Each structure stands twice: as C-alpha cells, then as structure tokens.
C-alpha cells in the first residue's frame with residue numbers, strides 16, 4: 070500500500086444477483102477490472118447497467134454472490150464482521166443522493182462517521198479543515214436544508230474524506246447539479262486526489278465529467294462493454310475533443 074498514491078483495486082469475476090419474485094436479475098455479470106493506484110476512473114452506462122451496484126460491492130456495502138474484490142492486499146469479499154467494519158471506515162463513499170442527516174449541522178454531518186470513536190477535539194479540527202478544503206469554511210453551523218445542492222454535495226465529500234481514505238467511491242457526485250457546479254465538484258475531487266493521494270471511482274452519466282477522468286469504463290447490462298484509457302499521451306487541454314469523441 071502506498072500512502073501517497075491511493076489504493077489499488079482488483080475486481081475479478083464479480084457477480085451480483087437480485088431476486089424479484091420468481092425472476093433473477095444479474096446486476097453485475099462476471100466483471101473483472103484492475104484500477105491503478107491514484108487513478109480517477111469514470112463508470113458510465115445507461116440507468117440500470119450496474120454502476121451503483123458495482124460501487125456498493127467494491128465498498129462492501131453489499132455482498133457479492135461470486136468473484137472477488139481486492140483492495141491493496143485485502144480481499145474485501147472474504148472479510149468478516151470486525152475486519153469488514155474496519156475496511157468500510159477506510160473507504161470514502163459519496164452516495165447518489167447525498168444522504169446528509171437533516172437535523173445535524175454541517176460540522177456534525179462531517180464528524181458523524183467517526184462519532185463513536187474517541188478524540189472528539191481532533192475530529193472537530195479535521196472536519197473543519199475538510200470543510201475548508203471543500204470551500205465551506207464558515208458554514209459549519211448551517212443545516213443541510215439551508216445549503217444549495219452543490220454545497221450539500223461538498224459536505225458529503227468532506228464526510229467521505231473524514232477517515233482519510235485511500236479509496237473514494239462516488240456515486241454520481243455531480244448528478245443533481247448544473248454543469249458549472251458539477252464541474253466545480255469534479256475540480257474539487259481531482260484537487261483532493263492530487264493533495265491527499267487517493268484512487269477515485271465515480272459513476273456518472275455526464276460526458277463532460279467522464280472525459281476529465283483518467284479512464285472510462287462503460288457498463289451495459291452488468292458487463293463492461295468499453296474500457297478506455299483517456300490519458301495516453303494526450304494533453305489535458307484536449308478535454309473538449311475527448312468529450313465530443315466519446316459517445317456517452
């Protein structure tokens with residue numbers, strides 16, 4: 070494990086099925102994927118193609134039916150309770166719809182994941198630093214309902230970073246935002262990756278967001294149907310050309 074570049078992720082022959090009545094739906098169908106430490110990978114694909122499910126499996130929020138997820142040297146799919154809880158605390162997860170606690174202030178939302186742990190003063194200091202890093206210094210005492218969508222998303226990102234994760238999983242982090250605000254949230258994620266050294270997997274429907282990532286993995290019916298390296302020899306200034314080239 071390299072503390073400065075983030076986690077490596079290795080997904081091998083992963084399967085996840087759901088039973089609805091008598092039907093059995095294969096949401097993730099034999100997916101294999103290697104993600105390099107420190108890279109930012111965009112997962113795209115139509116609604117229902119399995120993006121959220123794959124992120125949930127990698128984050129150990131849902132169990133897999135077959136196959137393995139290995140993060141650094143840990144086989145996540147084989148972990149039992151205590152080790153699983155420790156793993157979940159090391160991974161940052163930004164949910165598709167923020168999931169902020171409406172009755173808690175911004176500061177308390179950020180601290181929430183580490184609340185049962187000791188060292189409250191230290192946690193408050195870290196939460197304040199993270200809120201500063203996401204551009205929300207001064208809003209610590211606001212309630213989520215008093216913030217814009219982009220600001221709430223930034224609170225969710227600060228919360229996901231509370232445990233100093235080497236892996237950040239973000240499910241449509243710009244999904245509910247206008248394109249300018251969405252672009253700013255991606256700027257923030259890329260900046261945080263550079264600053265803290267993280268691997269980032271994000272699900273997105275947006276072509277302009279995916280085009281700014283290092284790699285694009287497109288899902289269709291639970292399978293990987295396209296896998297593009299977007300960094301190969303390209304000048305980042307050509308982002309626009311990349312965006313128009315990709316059929317998202």
Ligand SMILES: Nc1ncnc2c1ncn2[C@@H]1O[C@H](COP(=O)(O)OP(=O)(O)OP(=O)(O)O)[C@@H](O)[C@H]1O
Nearest residue numbers: 087088089094096115116117118119120121122123
């Ligand atoms: N808890 C569940 N029970 C039953 N089926 C589920 C469950 N979660 C997901 N599915 C099904 O698995 C498939 C993949 O869903 P998933 O949410 O991963 O897609 P997605 O690519 O994230 O879609 P979206 O772009 O709409 O967020 C879908 O057919 C969905 O209906």
Ligand SMILES: [Mg+2]
Nearest residue numbers: 120121122165
């Ligand atoms: Mg989804």
